[in-house]
Amino acid sequence: MTDKATQAMERQIQIDDVRAVMSTVEGRRFIWRILEAGNIFRKCFTGNSQTFYLEGKRELTLEFYADVMEACPELFWKAQKENTINKGQAK
Numbered sequence: 001m002t003d004k005a006t007q008a009m010e011r012q013i014q015i016d017d018v019r020a021v022m023s024t025v026e027g028r029r030f031i032w033r034i035l036e037a038g039n040i041f042r043k044c045f046t047g048n049s050q051t052f053y054l055e056g057k058r059e060l061t062l063e064f065y066a067d068v069m070e071a072c073p074e075l076f077w078k079a080q081k082e083n084t085i086n087k088g089q090a091k
Contacts, residue, residue, distance in 0.1 A: 018071035028079035031068060040065055
């Protein structure tokens, strides 16, 4: 098997893993917590050196987000809706 074929197969496994996690409500809640903790929905600029730490954290989280959007964008939107509903119920 060539390197490209091996890489393609490994990538497909990663995408399948993301789909499997996102296919459950528990998995979507877990991924949503990661996305929120990584500040992908907020600006990270603080005006001091903490910005570097927050941007590094955000960069890693953006990779998770890209995987989700490649594997199953429809489940990302479902997770967003579930998160909005859950936050409304928590009040």
